[in-house]
Amino acid sequence: MAGRASAQAALETRRSVVKAAADLASIEGLDSVTIGRLAEIVQMSKSGVIGQFRTKEALQLETVELVFADFRTRVWDTVKRFPQGLPRLLAACDAWTEYAADPGYPGGCLMTQVTYDYDGRDGAVHERLLEGRNQWRATLRADLATAVEAGDLPEDTDVESVVFGLESLASFITPARLLHGDMRAADRAYQGMRRIIGV
């Protein structure tokens, strides 16, 4: 059996490949994902796999896009209706830690994995990652600023350092679970976030 030219089927293929790439990347890192192993997983030929993306970097970028989409769905969409400020911030911390603890990938939170993998490299993936994270940071900053204006947080709150703290705590959930077997990592992270915020 050879190729079928249905555009819909092709889209499904793309998705299955990207999903497999994300699963693999969550364990071993995005850049040890290999066309050959992907082909084996989705039961296709190497050329069939790469043909969808033309280049490996394009596949990696699409995988990163999936990560952001997941994060948006699981975290951002669940809190965007909260009133901006402290309520939304706390809801975000809750959804965030819960997502990091159960991201739906076998090797843990892919957002975390990709962040630590590409922080020190150059290239399109690094750039896209930075952009995506900055978007999230901006909403955190906005909520913090609103909370300060509303008087829910002290006037001298160091917004930038609080953002740093929140990102730190969320990012350590995966290694705490996988390395130390800490099954309460999400709770600890949320608890820490409240201390960092000061509430």
Place this chain on the structure above:
Amino acid sequence: MAGRASAQAALETRRSVVKAAADLASIEGLDSVTIGRLAEIVQMSKSGVIGQFRTKEALQLETVELVFADFRTRVWDTVKRFPQGLPRLLAACDAWTEYAADPGYPGGCLMTQVTYDYDGRDGAVHERLLEGRNQWRATLRADLATAVEAGDLPEDTDVESVVFGLESLASFITPARLLHGDMRAADRAYQGMRRIIGV
């Protein structure tokens, strides 16, 4: 010029290879370090490089050993003379964040890199990493327990969650520096640690 059988020279070779491996690993991760590229860096043949270690995993393990040795020197040795309890804990946080911000490797703190790289994998590196980190966690716990006993910290301090918070904050210094260009990451981490500890 061919081999010289001086044991001392061989030791120097080992060290230069491991050092190069650590430098490379700090940027791209320990397991994308390649015998061939190491050989190129230290100006030796591939067989000369691997001959020192027999297998690549042994080289990786020795690299991890270097990481722990560095951490011990830069962090532990500078605080071990402090009185156990809150004083030593705070001194440790100071040395720890400073180390993470300036670890002496081009791609950032190698301890962090290896942790996030091998947390979800099996094998000897994972095992050794876990053991080494647990050792450090034990001293943190000891200082926290002593601080509680001494009345420097509240009775209901959740030791395990505090340890989680400290590790989180220290581990985010590298990505904050490399990804977001945050040059005050170490300060933010130290500041966050004090909030987590509650002092």
Place this chain on the structure above:
DNA sequence: AGATTAAGCGTACGATCGTACGTTATGCAA
């Protein structure tokens, strides 16, 4: 219906991977 487009396959390529092997040259002990 026939023509066009594209999905997926098979094969091949040059590189590079980790490792094994035998050789050469050196330092140290007997």
Place this chain on the structure above:
DNA sequence: TTGCATAACGTACGATCGTACGCTTAATCT
């Protein structure tokens, strides 16, 4: 001085890497 241990070399191996190319086949469009 002779002999042994070993550092480092060169070469070779089978695998796998990412990518390029042409082919077959099926869906879509005129």
